[in-house]
Amino acid sequence: MARWGMVIDLDKCTGCQSCSVACKAENNVPYGSPDEHKKRTAPFWHKVIAVSRGQYPTLGIDLIPMPCMHCDDAPCVTVCPARATYRREDGIVIQNFRRCIGCKYCIVACPYGVRSFNYKEPEEKEYHRPDLPPERADRGIWPFPTRVHGVVEKCTFCFHRIDQATREGKKVGVEVVPACAEACPARAISFGDLDDPDSAVAHLLATRQWLRLRENMGTSPKVFYLPR
Amino acid sequence: MASLAASRLSNYPILGSAVASAKLPEGEGVVTEKWVATSCLNCATRCATRVRVVNGKAVKVTGNPLSQVSEGENCARAHVGLQVLYDPGRVTSPLKRTNPNKGKGIDPGWTPVSWDQALGEVVERLKALRDRGQPHQLLLLYGLNTVSDEDIIRRFGDAYGTPNVISADGLDNEADKAGEWLADGHYSQSAYDLARTNYILSFGASILESYKPLARSLRMWGKIRRERPNRAKIVVVDPRYSVTALRADRWLPINPGTDGALALAIANVIISEDLYDTSFIENWTDGFDEYRNLVLNNYAPEGVAAITGIPAETIRQIAREFARSRPAIAWRGRGATSWPNGSYCSYAIFCLNALVGSIDVPGGVIYQESADFRSMPEPSEDDIARQGKSQPGLDLRKTTRFPAAEVVTNQVADSILENNPYPINISIGFNSNFNMTAPAAWRWDEALKKLPYYVHIAPFVSEMAEYADLVLPATTFMEEYAYDQSPPGSGFAEIRIKQPAVKPMSETRSITDIVFEIARRLGGTAAQSFANIGDDAQGFIRYRTGTLAPWEKLQEEGVWVGPPYQYYKYDCIFRTPSQKFEFRSGNLEALLKKTGQPIDKLTCLPHYEEAEFLGDINNYPLLLSSYQPLLNVDNGSQNYPWAQEIFLVMHGTGWTNFVEINSRTAHAMKVQDGDMVWVESPFAKIKTRARVFEGIHPQVVTIASGQGHYAYGKWASGIGVNPNEITGVAYDRLSGQAAFFNTRVNVYKA
Numbered sequence: 001m002a003r004w005g006m007v008i009d010l011d012k013c014t015g016c017q018s019c020s021v022a023c024k025a026e027n028n029v030p031y032g033s034p035d036e037h038k039k040r041t042a043p044f045w046h047k048v049i050a051v052s053r054g055q056y057p058t059l060g061i062d063l064i065p066m067p068c069m070h071c072d073d074a075p076c077v078t079v080c081p082a083r084a085t086y087r088r089e090d091g092i093v094i095q096n097f098r099r100c101i102g103c104k105y106c107i108v109a110c111p112y113g114v115r116s117f118n119y120k121e122p123e124e125k126e127y128h129r130p131d132l133p134p135e136r137a138d139r140g141i142w143p144f145p146t147r148v149h150g151v152v153e154k155c156t157f158c159f160h161r162i163d164q165a166t167r168e169g170k171k172v173g174v175e176v177v178p179a180c181a182e183a184c185p186a187r188a189i190s191f192g193d194l195d196d197p198d199s200a201v202a203h204l205l206a207t208r209q210w211l212r213l214r215e216n217m218g219t220s221p222k223v224f225y226l227p228r
Numbered sequence: 229m230a231s232l233a234a235s236r237l238s239n240y241p242i243l244g245s246a247v248a249s250a251k252l253p254e255g256e257g258v259v260t261e262k263w264v265a266t267s268c269l270n271c272a273t274r275c276a277t278r279v280r281v282v283n284g285k286a287v288k289v290t291g292n293p294l295s296q297v298s299e300g301e302n303c304a305r306a307h308v309g310l311q312v313l314y315d316p317g318r319v320t321s322p323l324k325r326t327n328p329n330k331g332k333g334i335d336p337g338w339t340p341v342s343w344d345q346a347l348g349e350v351v352e353r354l355k356a357l358r359d360r361g362q363p364h365q366l367l368l369l370y371g372l373n374t375v376s377d378e379d380i381i382r383r384f385g386d387a388y389g390t391p392n393v394i395s396a397d398g399l400d401n402e403a404d405k406a407g408e409w410l411a412d413g414h415y416s417q418s419a420y421d422l423a424r425t426n427y428i429l430s431f432g433a434s435i436l437e438s439y440k441p442l443a444r445s446l447r448m449w450g451k452i453r454r455e456r457p458n459r460a461k462i463v464v465v466d467p468r469y470s471v472t473a474l475r476a477d478r479w480l481p482i483n484p485g486t487d488g489a490l491a492l493a494i495a496n497v498i499i500s501e502d503l504y505d506t507s508f509i510e511n512w513t514d515g516f517d518e519y520r521n522l523v524l525n526n527y528a529p530e531g532v533a534a535i536t537g538i539p540a541e542t543i544r545q546i547a548r549e550f551a552r553s554r555p556a557i558a559w560r561g562r563g564a565t566s567w568p569n570g571s572y573c574s575y576a577i578f579c580l581n582a583l584v585g586s587i588d589v590p591g592g593v594i595y596q597e598s599a600d601f602r603s604m605p606e607p608s609e610d611d612i613a614r615q616g617k618s619q620p621g622l623d624l625r626k627t628t629r630f631p632a633a634e635v636v637t638n639q640v641a642d643s644i645l646e647n648n649p650y651p652i653n654i655s656i657g658f659n660s661n662f663n664m665t666a667p668a669a670w671r672w673d674e675a676l677k678k679l680p681y682y683v684h685i686a687p688f689v690s691e692m693a694e695y696a697d698l699v700l701p702a703t704t705f706m707e708e709y710a711y712d713q714s715p716p717g718s719g720f721a722e723i724r725i726k727q728p729a730v731k732p733m734s735e736t737r738s739i740t741d742i743v744f745e746i747a748r749r750l751g752g753t754a755a756q757s758f759a760n761i762g763d764d765a766q767g768f769i770r771y772r773t774g775t776l777a778p779w780e781k782l783q784e785e786g787v788w789v790g791p792p793y794q795y796y797k798y799d800c801i802f803r804t805p806s807q808k809f810e811f812r813s814g815n816l817e818a819l820l821k822k823t824g825q826p827i828d829k830l831t832c833l834p835h836y837e838e839a840e841f842l843g844d845i846n847n848y849p850l851l852l853s854s855y856q857p858l859l860n861v862d863n864g865s866q867n868y869p870w871a872q873e874i875f876l877v878m879h880g881t882g883w884t885n886f887v888e889i890n891s892r893t894a895h896a897m898k899v900q901d902g903d904m905v906w907v908e909s910p911f912a913k914i915k916t917r918a919r920v921f922e923g924i925h926p927q928v929v930t931i932a933s934g935q936g937h938y939a940y941g942k943w944a945s946g947i948g949v950n951p952n953e954i955t956g957v958a959y960d961r962l963s964g965q966a967a968f969f970n971t972r973v974n975v976y977k978a
Contacts, residue, residue: 009450009453009454011453011454011459012449012450012453012454012455013475014436014445014446014449014450014471014475015436015471015474015475015877015878016303016304016436016446016858017304017858017859017874017877018302018303018304018306018307020304020874021304021307021308021870021871021874022304022307024307024870025287025288025289025307025310025870026288031869031870031873032869032873032883033869033883033943034883034884034947037873037881037882037883042873047874048874048877049880050877050878050879050880052922052923054922055891055922056481056890056891056892056922056923056924056925056926057479057481059469059922059923060474061469061474061878061923063471063474063475063877063878182290183290183302183307184301184450185291185298185301185302185303185443185446185447185450186301186446186447186449186450186453187301187447187450187451187455188450
C-alpha cells in the first residue's frame, strides 16, 4: 500500500496561488465574501499563508502553500467523537460529511488551521453556484453526493483523482497528481508514494534539506517543505 | 485499493473505489464531456489553455502541454476564467442610454434594444460623420483584447480613415520599449532567455506578479532555481518588497526613481574593473568611448550611493557578480521606467546587458520572432480616408512633445477636453477602462462626459461603460474565435487560437463579428476592406492562420509553435544607423534632427536625470506608488470571488486594498496599523485603511491597483480604493509612457 505524501519546494514556489484557485475549481469549494472573510469563516481547502519576520530593510516573508498535512498521527482523527474523520490505509486523512456532527473539535485540534466549517445553507443560491461546476457532473462519482451545511471540510489530496488513477492503472505522482500540484506553474509541488524509493518525492527528500511544519507537535505530517 | 474494503476502515461508509459502482440518478454525472483547446485573456500573456466542458458547462481550466512559451503552465488568473465566463453581472443584450446626464454615480437608465437597432444607430452616425469628410473625429479606444480583435480594430480604423486608434500600451511599458529602441532599434519589450540565464538583476520588474508573459516567468523561475545543476541568482532592486523580491536572493530597496543612476554606477564598476565583454563591445557596438567617459566621470559608486540609498560597496558587489555570472540579464520593469525620465533609465539598464555580452546569446536578451500570419490585402482607401488619416493624432505621438512615442494613451483625455487638435464626434471603446487604469482618472470621467456619442463594447458594464450612450455585449474569451500570442519573451514564435468552449451567452457577440457587421453595413470602402478576409470571426481566424497549420489541426491542438530560436544574429538584429548596438543612440539623433529639436551632449546617451515629482515635499512628504498583484485581473473588471478572496498574498488577505506604509514612517506620523487614513495628493484625496508594513521604503507608500470599482458587481463594487484617483499627470518625454510613481502625498488620520 502506498503512503501518499507531498513535497513543496519553497525555492521554486512563486507565491502565485494557482494551487489555491485550482483547488477551489477542482473540489467546488464555495468562495467566500467580504463578510465571511472578516469573520474568518470563508472555506479554503488550500491556502497560501504569509509569515513575516524582521524589520525594514532586512525582513523576510515566507509564502507557504498550506494543504492538509495528512498527518500520520493526526490530532483531528484522535479527537473526532463521531469518527467522521479518519486515516485511510494509504495515509490520506478523510472527512466523511455524513458522519460529521459539526462539533468543530477537529478544527480546534488541527495545529495547521487547514480545516473549514461549512456555514453555507444548501438552499442558498450561491451555494449551488450556477456560475460554477455542477457538483456531481464535474466530479463523476464522489463519495459525498452533495455538500451539507454544518459539517467540517478539508483537503483530500484529491483522493478522487488518486482512486480513479489506481482503478485505471495509471501511475499516481507521474500521470495523475492532485489539482494543486497539477496547476503549479513553477512545478514546485511534487506528489507521490513516500515509501517508494524511486518516487520523485522520495528522491527529493533524500537529496534536499526538508522540514515539516510544527514538527514538535508529533503529528508526523506528510507534507514536506524544501527551504531555499 | 481493493484491500481498502477489507481493512479496518470497513466500519465506515466506504469511500473511493468501492463507490464507483454506485449508480447516479438519471441525467446526473458526466453525460457529455469534452476538452477544448483555447487560450486565456485575463492578462496579455494569453496563455494556451484546455477547458473541460461537462454537460455543456465549462468546469475546469488547465494548461495546454503543447504550448512552449509557458511549457504548458498557467497562472492563477487562468482558473478565474470560469468566473469571467459565468459572471452574473454580464450584459445580455445591447443597452441604450435613456438618461442624457452622464457622470459618476448617475444611473444611465439602460433599456435593452435589439442588435439590429443598436448597430443601425451606430452605423448611421458613423456614415454621417464620414459623409461630412471628418472620419478623423472617430476615436477608437481599446484595452486588453485578443490579438485578432486588435488587428480587426486597427484595420477598421484604417479603412474608416481615423488616425485615432488608441491602445492601453501608453499606460503599460512604453518607456521599456523606447529604452531598447534607443540601443538597438527595436521598439519593443525585451525578451529574456530565462531558462539559460545565470543571474537576473531586476530593476523594478514585477517578474512574479505582473510582468508579461507571466506564466512563462513563473515556469522558468522554477526551472532556473532547482531544475538544473547551477541555481541562478536573482537580485531585485525595488522600493517595495514585492513577491519577486521575497522570492529573490537579495532585495535592494532603492530610493524611488533612481534606478537609472544605479545602472550607470554598475556600468562604472564593470568598466573601471575591466569586467566587460571586450569582444562584443569591439565588434558589435558603437559609441562605447563616449559612454565610457560619461560613466567613468559621473557615476562613481560613492556619488550614486547618495542618490540611490544603496551603499557603494553593495553596488560594487552587485556589479562584480553581474559581470562574472554570465550569462546575466539586467531586467527593467515599470517600477523603474514609468517615470518622467523613463526612457533614459530604461536605456541605461538595457546597456548593462551589452556590457556583459548578453545580447542574443543563450541566457541573455533575445529577439522575439513572430508568426507569419497570412497577410491581409491593403484596406481599400478613398480620399476621405486618406485625408482623415493625414490629420495629426489626438495623442500627440511623434510630435515634438513626444518624439519617439507610438501611443500616448493618457494624453487622449486632455486632448478630448481641450479639442486638441480637433473635437471628437464618436468614440468606440473595446474592453477599455481608462477611467480606472490611467493616472488622474477623473480627467477621463470628464472627457467621457464630454464625448457626444460613446459606444462601449465589452462583456460587462465597467466604469467606462457607465458613460456610454450604447453598450454592445461582447462575448468573453471562452466563447469566441480568435488568434493570440504572448508579449515578447520566448524568442521563438508561438500562436494560440481561441475557440468557443461553450456557446455564447444570451445575445452576446464577439468583437470581430461586431466589427465585420458594422463594416458591412457601412458599405463602400469599409465593406470592401472587410471582404475576402473570412467574413466572420471563425473565417477570419482560419484565413489568417491558414499559412501556419491546417484549421482542423489548430482546433485539435490549439497551439502552433515556430522553429527553435537561433542565437548570435548580430549581422541582422541591430536596426540602428551603425547596424550595431549603440551606446550613443543614432536613432534618437536622427529623429530629433528630423523634428528640429535641440541635441546637447547628453541627449543621445544613457544618463540619469533626477525625476520630476508632482507636489512639494513639505506639504506632501511621501511618494505614492502602486503595484499590480497577480490576482488583479486585467480585463477591466474584478468581479471574481476567487481572485478577490486571496487578492493580497503578502498580507494574507483579500476583498480589499490599503495604503502600505513603513513602520518608522507610520510611527512618526502617529498612524497605527488598521487606522482609517486620508491619502492626499495635490489633486485629490482618498480614504482607506493603513497597513503598517516593513517591506516598503520609508519615503514611499503604496496601494495595490485593481480595486476601487464602483460600476457593477457585488464582488467588486465598493471594495477598496483606486490609487489612480489621486495620481497626477506626467509623461516620459520620449515615449509618452504615463508616469505612475511620481505623485507626492500626505497621509494622516481620518
